[in-house]
Amino acid sequence: MSYVSIFMQYVGQYMKTRLTYRTDMIVEIFSDLLFQAVNLVFILVVFGHTKLLSGWTKDEIIFIYGFFLIPFAVFSTFFNIWDFNERYIVKGELDRILTRPIHSLFQVILERLELESMFGVITGLVVMVYAGQNLGLTIEWYDPVLFLLFVLGGSLVYAGIFISIATISFWSDSRTAIMPMMYNIGNFGRYPVNIYNQIIRFVLTWILPFAFVGVCPAAFFLGKTDWYLYAFLTPVMGIAFFIFSIILWNIGVTKYRGAGN
Amino acid sequence: MGKYIEMIRIRFLMMLAYRTNYYSGIIIYSINIAAYYFLWSAIYGGKEDIEGLSVIQMTTYIAVAWMARAFYFNNIDREIALEIKEGKVAVELIRPYHYLSMKTMQALGEGIFRLLFFSVPGMVIVSLIFPLKISADPATWGFFAISIVFSFMINTQINLMTGILTFFLFNNDGLIRAKRVVIDLFSGLLLPISFYPLWAQSIMGYFPFQYISYVPSMIFTGGFAGSEVWNAIMMQFLWVAILFIPIQILWVLAKKQMVIQGG
Amino acid sequence: MSNLMIDVDNLTKEFKSHSSRSGLKGAFRDLLTRNYTVHQAVDSISLKIKPGEMVGYIGENGAGKSTTIKMLTGILTPTAGNVRINGMNPHKERERFVKTIGVVFGQRSQLWWDIAVQESFRLLKKVYNVSDEDYKSHMGLVIEALDIAPLLDKPVRKLSLGQRMRCELAAALIHNPPLLFLDEPTIGLDVLVKLKIREFLKELNDRYQTTVVLTTHDLTDIEALCERVIMLDEGKIIYDGALSQLKTSWGEGKQIQFHFTSPKTREELLETTGSELVVWEPSENANSWTANVTNDEEVISVLIKDVVADHKILDLKLLETSTEEIIRNIYEEGVIHG
Numbered sequence: 076m077s078y079v080s081i082f083m084q085y086v087g088q089y090m091k092t093r094l095t096y097r098t099d100m101i102v103e104i105f106s107d108l109l110f111q112a113v114n115l116v117f118i119l120v121v122f123g124h125t126k127l128l129s130g131w132t133k134d135e136i137i138f139i140y141g142f143f144l145i146p147f148a149v150f151s152t153f154f155n156i157w158d159f160n161e162r163y164i165v166k167g168e169l170d171r172i173l174t175r176p177i178h179s180l181f182q183v184i185l186e187r188l189e190l191e192s193m194f195g196v197i198t199g200l201v202v203m204v205y206a207g208q209n210l211g212l213t214i215e216w217y218d219p220v221l222f223l224l225f226v227l228g229g230s231l232v233y234a235g236i237f238i239s240i241a242t243i244s245f246w247s248d249s250r251t252a253i254m255p256m257m258y259n260i261g262n263f264g265r266y267p268v269n270i271y272n273q274i275i276r277f278v279l280t281w282i283l284p285f286a287f288v289g290v291c292p293a294a295f296f297l298g299k300t301d302w303y304l305y306a307f308l309t310p311v312m313g314i315a316f317f318i319f320s321i322i323l324w325n326i327g328v329t330k331y332r333g334a335g336n
Numbered sequence: 337m338g339k340y341i342e343m344i345r346i347r348f349l350m351m352l353a354y355r356t357n358y359y360s361g362i363i364i365y366s367i368n369i370a371a372y373y374f375l376w377s378a379i380y381g382g383k384e385d386i387e388g389l390s391v392i393q394m395t396t397y398i399a400v401a402w403m404a405r406a407f408y409f410n411n412i413d414r415e416i417a418l419e420i421k422e423g424k425v426a427v428e429l430i431r432p433y434h435y436l437s438m439k440t441m442q443a444l445g446e447g448i449f450r451l452l453f454f455s456v457p458g459m460v461i462v463s464l465i466f467p468l469k470i471s472a473d474p475a476t477w478g479f480f481a482i483s484i485v486f487s488f489m490i491n492t493q494i495n496l497m498t499g500i501l502t503f504f505l506f507n508n509d510g511l512i513r514a515k516r517v518v519i520d521l522f523s524g525l526l527l528p529i530s531f532y533p534l535w536a537q538s539i540m541g542y543f544p545f546q547y548i549s550y551v552p553s554m555i556f557t558g559g560f561a562g563s564e565v566w567n568a569i570m571m572q573f574l575w576v577a578i579l580f581i582p583i584q585i586l587w588v589l590a591k592k593q594m595v596i597q598g599g
Numbered sequence: 600m601s602n603l604m605i606d607v608d609n610l611t612k613e614f615k616s617h618s619s620r621s622g623l624k625g626a627f628r629d630l631l632t633r634n635y636t637v638h639q640a641v642d643s644i645s646l647k648i649k650p651g652e653m654v655g656y657i658g659e660n661g662a663g664k665s666t667t668i669k670m671l672t673g674i675l676t677p678t679a680g681n682v683r684i685n686g687m688n689p690h691k692e693r694e695r696f697v698k699t700i701g702v703v704f705g706q707r708s709q710l711w712w713d714i715a716v717q718e719s720f721r722l723l724k725k726v727y728n729v730s731d732e733d734y735k736s737h738m739g740l741v742i743e744a745l746d747i748a749p750l751l752d753k754p755v756r757k758l759s760l761g762q763r764m765r766c767e768l769a770a771a772l773i774h775n776p777p778l779l780f781l782d783e784p785t786i787g788l789d790v791l792v793k794l795k796i797r798e799f800l801k802e803l804n805d806r807y808q809t810t811v812v813l814t815t816h817d818l819t820d821i822e823a824l825c826e827r828v829i830m831l832d833e834g835k836i837i838y839d840g841a842l843s844q845l846k847t848s849w850g851e852g853k854q855i856q857f858h859f860t861s862p863k864t865r866e867e868l869l870e871t872t873g874s875e876l877v878v879w880e881p882s883e884n885a886n887s888w889t890a891n892v893t894n895d896e897e898v899i900s901v902l903i904k905d906v907v908a909d910h911k912i913l914d915l916k917l918l919e920t921s922t923e924e925i926i927r928n929i930y931e932e933g934v935i936h937g
Contacts, residue, residue, distance in 0.1 A: 084725045092713045102510030109514050113521045115604050120531055121379050124386045129378045171709055173674040174702040175726055176694045189763055256364040263371045270378035275370060329676045329690065332614060 081177065085185040104194050110200050111144060114265070118323045126187070129270040134209040135297055136266070141202030142296070143265045143289035146229030148195025154189040154234045159253045160244040169331060180238070180324050212296065224291035225306065228313035233261065235316030238324055245327030259285075265288040280305075287312045339433055342439045347445030350452075356463030361450075362458045365402060369462050372398045387530045393557045396468045401525050401553040403455040403462075408488040408548060410443035413515070417508045426594060430564040436496055436587060443492050460586040471558055479565050483552040486572035491548050492521070493579040500583070502599075524550025528559070603683075604778055604810045605648040605671065610680035612666050640666040642834035643680065651776065651808040653800070655821035655842070658831035664814045667831070669781055671812070672702050682686045685778065696726060701771035705783035706827040708763070709770050710755045716766050717751040719899045719934065720773060727774035729885055737775045740806075744799050745769055761792035768796065772803070779803075818922045832930065845925060853899060855890045857906060858914035862886055871909045872902060886913075892918075 093100050118140060122133040131139075161184065161192045163169040174183045240253055264285030279286045287309045294302035364401045364568040373395050389397065416439060416536070421424050428435050463470060498515050502508040520526055522545035529537060529550045540546055551568045560568055617633040641663040648654055652864045669675040670682060673689035673696055682689055687696045704707070710719040724734050745765045750758060756770060758766065764784065767890050771779065779841035781800075785793045801824065803809050815821060821842065828845065838845065862885035868881065876898050878891040890906075892898050903915070 077725070081725050084722055087715055088711070088718060088722060091718070091740040095713070096507065099507045099510065102507075102514075106510045106514040106517065108597070110517045112527075113517050116521060117526055120527055120533075123379060123533065124531065125379050125383070127381065157631065167707065170669065170674050170704065171707060173693065174672055174700070176695050177726060248689075253364065256361075256368065259368050260364070260371070264373060264374075271371065271374040275367070275374065278367075295904065333666070333675055 078177070079180065080185065082185065082230075083186065086190070089188050089190060097256050100191050104191050105292070107192065108198065111195065114262075115202070116142060126321060129267060131267050132210075134206045138203055138206035138212075138297060139267065139289050140198050140265050140291040141204075141206055142225075142293035143229075144195050144199030144202065146226045146288050147227060147232040147261075148192050148199060150233035151192035151195065152189055153184055153230075154187045154237055155192075156183060156237060157258070159183065159241040160248060160254075164244045164248045164331075165313045167333060168239075170333060171329075173328070178293070179328055180321065202284060207296075210297070212298075218296065221295065225309045228309035228311070229288040229292060231313030231317040232284050232309075233317075234333075235313070235320040236261075236283055238317075238320035242320070242327040245330045248332070261285050261288070266290065284312050284316065340437060343438055343441040344445035344448065347461075349451050351446055351449040360449065361454050362461065365406065365454060365458050366461055366465070367403050369399050369458075371464070372402075373466055383423075383447045387528065389530075389557070389559055390469075391569065391582065392467050393559065394470045395466055396557045397467070397528060397553050397559070399459065400463050401460050401549050402460045404484050404487060404526060404549065404552050404556075406450040406454040406458070407447045407568045408491045409450075409491065410446055410495060411497040412439045412443045412492065413499040413512050415439065416496070417502040417512065418486060420502045429569055429591075429594070436583070439499075443495075444488070447488055469557065471556070476555065476558065478567065480552055480556045483555050483569055483572060484521055486569065487548045487552050487574055490544050490572065490578045490579065491519070493576070493583060494544070496583055497579075497586060500590050503593050519545055519548060522546065523548040524553060528554070530559075544579065547572045547575050601764070601915075602650070604650045604652070604685065604745050605646065605812070606681075606683040607644065607646045607671070607744050608647055608681040609643045610641055610670060610682060611639065611643050611676060612663075612670060612677050613678045615640045615814045617728070628718045637826065641670070642678075644831075644834070644836050646829060646839060647835065648812070648924075650810055651804065652827060653804055653825045654813065654830070655828040656812055657818070657821065657828060657926070658814075658815045662831045663834040665782065668780055668812070668814060672700060672780055673697055683924050698774060699776055699778060701774070701776040703767050703771045703779075703781045703784050705786040708755065709767055711764070712756050713754055715752050715754055716747070716758075717824040719755065719766075719770060720751075721772055722759060729735070733775070734773070738769070738773060741769050741772050744802060746795070761788050764792065765796065768799070775807065776809070777807070778810045779812070779817075781811065783815055783816055784813070785815060790929055793817075793820070800824055818926065822922055830926070830929070833932060838929070842922070851892045852854050852881060852891060855892065855902065855917040856887060856914075856916040856918060857890070857912050858880060858887045858916075860886070860911040860913055863910065867910075868906075871905050877902060889918075911919035 112313070115137070118136055121128070124138075128133075163172070169179070172179050172186075173180060187328060193266065237254075240257060243253070260283060263271070263275075263279060264287070265291045268279050268286045271279065274285075284303070291302060291305040292309045295306035376394050377391060378590060380386065380394070384390065386394070416425075417429065425435065428438075462468070494515065498508070500510055501511060503513065522529075522540055522543065524546050525548075529540060529546045532540070547568075551560075555565055555568065587596060615635055615637050617635055620628055620634070624745065626731070627736060633775075639852065643661075644667065655668070656664055670677050671689060673693040676690045682850060684696065685698070685699050689696045699867070700856075709723075710716065720738070742751070745768060747762070747765050747769060750762050750766060755763060755766070766782065785796060788796070792937060797820065800811060811824070813825060826841055826843075828838065828842050829836055865879055865881075865888075872890070876892060880889045880891065882889050890902060892902060900915075906912070
C-alpha cells in the first residue's frame with residue numbers, strides 16, 4: 076500500500092517545519108534529556124541509602140531504566156496523542172481527518188509525529204551500555220534480534236494502552252486526568268515489579284502491562300532466568316494490546332459526535 | 337474583590353462538571369501513592385530509618401506530598417502560553433481586571449476543588465490502606481494549612497513567570513516541560529530534600545523549589561520540629577515576597593512587547 | 600444502480616445530551632445522576648440529487664445543516680436511515696468513499712498551517728494518490744482560475760482569509776472529485792473574492808459536471824449558483840425545489856414607488872388606476888406613493904403606463920421582495936403553502 080510513501084511524505088514535511096524552528100527542537104531535546112536525568116538522579120540518590128532493591132543492584136536497576144527509555148522513545152515519537160481529546164474531539168479536527176481517504180488513526184499519528192523524541196533511543200543505549208559494562212554483560216548473536224523484538228513489543232504495549240485511553244474521548248469529550256496520570260503509572264514499569272504487592276504486580280503485568288516495557292524484557296539481558304517467560308511474552312502482549320486498541324478505535328469512530336454539539 | 341471570588345467559583349463549577357475526571361482522579365492518585373509506598377518499602381528493606389525518617393513517616397510523606405500537590409498544582413502556565421499564542425491576552429487586557437490575578441484566582445478555584453474532592457477523600461482512602469502516621473496535634477495541622485497556602489503561591493508565581501515568558505520565546509513548550517520536571521525533582525515531591533548529598537542540598541538552598549513540597553510534607557509528617565517549622569514557614573513567606581519582583585518586571589516588559597507586536 | 604449522485608432515505612441523527620442543573624447544588628447532584636435528553640438534530644429527511652446539480656442547503660443555525668453534511672461526508676454515523684452517494688455508503692466505506700468527494704469547511708482549515716501552500720498540495724496529492732499527469736492538467740487549470748499561483752510558496756498562516764479560502768477550495772479539488780461539499784465557503788469574505796469563487800464554481804460545474812452541495816448564510820451565493828434549494832427547519836426539510844418557484848409563490852408581489860412633482864391624494868391616484876389590481880400606500884412624504892401589485896408583467900406595465908400618462912413624476916423605483924425576506928417569511932410562518 077502507499078501508506079509507506081505517505082508516511083515518508085509526512086516525515087519530509089515534518090523535517091522542513093522543524094528545521095525552520097530549530098531552537099524549539101533543541102529546547103525540546105534538552106527538556107527530554109532533563110526528564111531522563113531526573114529519573115537517573117532518583118535512582119542514584121536512593122542507592123546512596125541502600126545496597127539492594129528487592130534483590131536488584133544499582134546497576135541492574137539502571138540497566139532496566141536504560142532499556143525502558145528505548146521503547147518509550149519509540150512510543151513518544153509516533154503516539155504523541157496525549158492531547159487527542161482537546162485537539163481532535165473538542166476542537167473538531169477529526170472532521171477534517173475523516174474526510175480523507177486514509178485510516179483515521181494513521182493520520183492522527185502522522186500529524187502528531189515527534190521525531191526528536193527518537194533521541195531517547197540514544198540516551199537509553201548509552202545508559203544500558205554503561206550499566207552493562209559495570210555488570211560485565213556480554214552480547215550474544217541473538218541478542219540484537221531479541222532486543223529489537225522486545226523494543227517493538229514494549230512500544231506496542233505503550234501504544235495500545237494510550238490509544239485505548241484516547242478512544243474514551245469518542246464516548247465522552249469531557250476532560251479527564253487519566254492521560255497524564257497514565258504517564259505516571261507507566262513509570263512504574265521501570266522498576267522490578269516484584270517490589271510491589273500482588274495486586275499492583277498483577278495490574279502492571281496483565282491490565283496495564285507496563286512491566287513489559289521495562290523490567291520483563293530487560294531481565295532477559297540481565298540473565299534472570301526466572302523472568303525469561305515474561306520476557307518472551309513481551310511481543311505477544313504488545314501485539315495483543317495494540318490490536319485490541321485498534322478495534323476499540325474503529326468502534327469509537329462510529330460514535331464520534333462531531334464538534335459543537 | 338467580588339469578581340475574583342466569582343472567578344474562583346466559576347472555575348470550581350467547571351471542575352465539578354467533569355465527572356469522569358472526579359471519579360478516576362482518586363483511584364489513579366491512590367495507585368500512584370501505592371506504587372511509591374512499595375518502592376519506598378523496598379528501599380528501606382528492613383532499615384529502621386533513613387535520614388531521620390522511619391518507613392511509616394516516609395509513606396506519610398509521600399502520601400501527603402501527592403495530596404498537597406493536588407492543591408498547589410495547576411496548568412496556568414500552559415493556559416497563559418496558549419492565550420498568548422492565540423492572541424487572546426490582548427483582549428483580556430481590556431477587561432476590567434488584572435490578568436495575572438484573574439489567572440491566579442482560576443488556579444485557586446481549581447486547587448480548592450481538588451483539595452476537597454481529591455485530596456481529602458483520597459487521603460482517607462490511602463490512610464485506610466496503608467499504615468500512615470497522621471498527627472492529632474491541631475498545631476501541626478495549622479502549620480500545615482499555612483504552609484500549603486504558601487506552596488500554592490510559590491508554585492503559582494513560578495507558573496506565571498513561565499507563562500509570561502511565552503511573550504519572549506517563539507514556542508514555550510520546552511521550557512514549561514523542563515520547569516515541571518525540575519519542580520517534581522527539586523521540590524521534594526519524589527524525594528525528601530534531606531536524602532540528597534549535602535553539596536546538592538546546599539545548592540538547592542538558593543532556589544524556591546523545596547518550599548513547594550518538601551516543607552509542608554515535612555511539617556505534616558513531623559519531620560520538622562519546633563523552631564524548624566517556624567523557620568521553614570518564614571522562608572516560604574520570604575520567597576513569596578521575592579518572587580513578586582521578577583513577575584512584575586516581566587509583566588511590564590510583556591505589556592510593552594504586546595504594544596509593539598499588537599498582541 | 601440508480602443514476603443519482605446522492606440518494607438519502609429517512610436519514611435521522613439523534614444526539615443524547617445531558618443538561619446540567621444550575622448552581623452549586625445542582626452541580627453536586629449532577630455528580631450522581633444526570634438528566635439526559637434526546638435531541639433529533641436531523642429528523643427523517645429524504646433527498647435525491649442528480650449528477651451535475653448545484654444545490655443550496657439552507658436553514659437557520661441549529662436546523663441540522665452541518666449534521667446532515669457531516670453524515671453525507673462520512674464523518675458522523677447516522678442513527679437511522681439510508682445514504683448512498685456515488686453508489687457507496689459514506690460511513691461504511693469511508694476511505695474509498697472520501698476519494699470521490701471534496702469538502703471545504705469555511706471555518707476549518709484543510710491546509711497545514713506552518714508549511715507553504717504547495718507543500719500542502721503535494722501532501723494531499725500523495726494522500727489522494729493523484730498521478731502527476733492528472734495533477735498537472737487539472738490543478739493547472741484550478742490554480743489559474745482561482746488566481747493563486749503567486750500564493751503557492753507562502754505558508755498558510757501568512758495568507759489573508761480570502762487568499763486562504765481560495766487555496767482551501769483548490770486543495771479540496773486536488774483529486775477532481777465528482778461531488779463537492781461546501782460548508783459556509785464564503786463566510787467573512789469580501790465581495791470580490793465571493794464573486795471570484797462563485798465564477799469558479801460555475802466554471803467547474805460546466806467543465807466537469809461537478810455536483811455541488813452548498814450550505815451558506817449568504818443567500819446571494821445561492822441565488823448566483825443554485826437552481827435548487829433545500830430548506831431545513833428543526834431537522835426537517837420544509838422546502839425542496841426550484842429557487843424561482845420559491846420566489847413566485849412566496850415573493851409577495853412587487854412594489855412600485857412613485858415620486859411625483861406635486862402632492863397627490865389617494866383618490867386622484869385611484870381615478871387613474873382603479874382599485875382591483877393595485878393598493879396604494881403613502882410613502883415618506885405627500886409627493887410619494889407606493890403601489891402594491893401582483894408580480895405580473897402585464898399588470899406592472901399597464902400601471903406604469905397609466906400613472907405616467909396622468910401625472911408628472913420625478914422618480915420611479917421597482918422593489919422586489921428579496922430572497923432573504925422570502926426566507927424570513929417562511930421561517931416566521933413555519934410551513935410552506937403552495
